[in-house]
Amino acid sequence: WPSGPQGNVSVVFLLTGIPGQEYLHLWISIPFCFIYVISILGNSVILFIIKTDPSLHEPMYIFLSMLAITDFGLLISTIPTILGIFLEISLDACFAQLFFIHLLQDVESSFLLLMAFDRFIAICNPLRYASILTPPRLVKMGLLCVLRVVVIVLPLPFLLKRFQYCRANVLSHSYCIHQEVMKLACADITVNNIFGLSTAVLTVGLDPLLIFLSYVMILKTVLSIASHEECLKALNTCVSHLCAILLFYTPNIGLAVTHRFGNSSSHLLQFVLGYFYLLVPPLMNPIVYSVKSKHLRARIIRVFIN
Template identity: 45%
Template sequence: MSAFNLTPSAPSTFILNGIPGLEAAHIWISVPFSIFYIISLLGNFTVLFVVSKEQTLHKPMFLLLCMLALTDIGGSTCVVPKALCIFWFGFKNITVDGCLTQMFFFNTIAAMHSAVLVTMAFDRYVAICDPLRYATILTNARITKLGLLGLIRAVLLVLPQPLLLRRLPFCINHVIPHTYCEHIAVVKMSCGDTRVNRTYGLVTTLVIIGLDLTLIGLSYGLIIRDVLRISSNKAHGKALNTCTAHICVILMSYTPSLFSALTHRFGQSITAHVHILLANVHVLVPSMLNPIIYGVKTKELREKLISSLIKGALP
């Protein structure tokens, strides 16, 4: 991708300033960042390893867990290594092409992550409301196709963001008060007319989050309707318990993401460092906790994980 439309005196690099107002605490902030990132990598790679190794886990639900793990690894890896370079070594420069690329991949992975959560909600709906046809409706091949469809949607929705940014002039100001190239943070640096960029960025956020949350809400509405028709309280609990992990992941993923996106545009009274910390929290915390939640709540995965650990510990 070519560089932005810079004036002749403008530099070919941007400066990621880290967390404004907390520069003196960057070293201390890097400690939880690095710990969360390491736990995230260990947890998600463990899920991928166990599912790939155990033939009995080659099912649609666990294929979706692998997709979720890949998006968690990709999303955090887009952000954390560069942030740690800023915190530890003061490497704040990033090329224009590097900034553009980071933005594209991060937002594409975030959109893909949302698509996976929608597919997981559909998986739970079929498993609870139409269990006898589950194996015929949700096959591994169909899940793979849905994953590819989610990826195509993500690319098509996100690609215009960097393309629209290319037409903007970036004159004297080239300091991004952030740890990564977030779309709206880069847009705010431009000395040109950014109305189209701001509008498209907001529309993209609302389309992805709004549409996906609507589909998830519809799935759970149908699940609740069918569960309430069951007379047994024990059956109620068993059916809803299968959704607990997914609901926790949804709340962790969408709540900070939507709040961060909206406050960046409308929350002028919120200080900059709160914006930046929240933007990083919504990347780090869900990717760290997702494999833990599913490892605890999913019996088959938990048993296979324990079995693999025992086999690894034995001589």
Template identity: 50%
Template sequence: MPRQDNLSGSNSEDSDPSVFFLTGIPGLEAMHLWISIPFCSVFTVGLLGNCTLLYVIKTEPSLHQPMYYFLTMLAVINLVVPTTIMPKLLSIFWFNSREISFTGCLVQMFFLYSFASMESCVLVAMAFDRYVAICNPLRYATILTNSVIAKIGLAAFTRAVLLTSPVLFLLRRLPFCQSHIISHSFCEHMAVVKLACASTNLNNIYGIFISLFINGLDLTLISLSYVRILRTVFSLASKEEQLKAFSTCVSHFCAISMAYTPMVVTTIIHRFGHQVAPHVHILMANIYFLLPPMMNPIVYGVKTKQIRDKVLLLFQGKNF
């Protein structure tokens, strides 16, 4: 098989510390071309959906509100994250182009993890937006001003950069004197760390700390927001008011579920599923980064009347 020859031939270049080789989906190399079809479809739908969402929010004055500013941030993140990994992944699937420089690997890792961290922070901000809208509706406009929204966005970016940068510095200090074949479809942190021929305890500890800090803190804040929201909703007099209040949170709750469910499943499989095949781990990791960017614009487009109506008008206008 030419794929195997290429991969085995790459061992002769393992002495070059600046070059690494991605394997794609280990164990499923013969099916790479077929696997690329759903991957490319999901990627394309995500790009079109998020670009459409950004255009609709920009051109529709009624959507120039805090909730949709946060949605704009989420859409931008949902464009960057899959674009960070998919071009290289598709080049592996279609052209067997596995080579990636160590610098390119670090750049991919930085964008992937920093923007994933920003996504989590934006979801917290959106939970806060729903909390203010439901629990303090009369102060909504005074609390969530454009200045406050900009500061939240800056805080999300700053936190992401400050927490992700040490990962890169810790990796750069490691010597890679053995195999340079990364058993993954992208430069996943632990897959690269495993190739080092020195102690990686600090890398492992920091990776676990970042995962627990970001996911633990953000999920706690989201949960606290929804506890307060539920208390307020259940205190409303009529069922109609309760349903109306709940309906404003459905899209955000779906976004949270899509962002955190694959992450939780991936973590459980990674920590406890030692008998699970490697390709399952890698497929789940890709789903974690590709599924939410595709589904978020669909969910918000279906559940938000202003967005739905604007999209329908947009496509109807093209038909005439």
């Protein structure tokens, strides 16, 4: 690719799957297609049930619908490249994709934090639950989370656009993320490194810390409950949220660490974590919440039986 002042005009990034295992890509695309179909169907059912059933218009389910919409956006932004519809991607398309991937990932982190706040209010201050988490306030909280993430993530594509890309622009994944694209630039990427790390700290670093503090307060309140049965009942309402937290943050943090501190021997781990953190939460969130929520499960069964 040309490298002068106008060199980036014709730059494209080549997308890869498993390096050295190209002959398996067709077979690998089959489970990926299956994951996408199940994820889209599962999140669609969740959104349909919550929208059409007035009894589910409660804060917990409204937050769950926000999570499902975010997962939808993440699936749509990655489908064209992960399923191999495009084997190469232009510079601007790559920047757009990485913006939406980072945006939606960080929005999901924010919504998980809101869901932790919901559980905190429900268990620690149940008498004021309805008066604190009113529908207008829920909308404002959701919009504020999205606005916060937009402000944090928006500079990423612009910081990358100022570089020239004159190396072999082969990505080790079939999608674009900031940590990887910046390493292909023919320039000093110190500013991008610092800004990317700051972005990670302000989102997937700060949010889990606040979630942890919420659960410390929840645990403190639950342990003060005299009845053992009531204690277990209160904790049981948090199980699905805790599963969603583990599914989201474990690969996310692991991928960030391997990208910044990994070596050539960690490529396979990067590959596994890279697809796990994008595909597994949208797949598992509807399943986890459907299994653990008695009311939601009953509505879903009623829809499919009737």
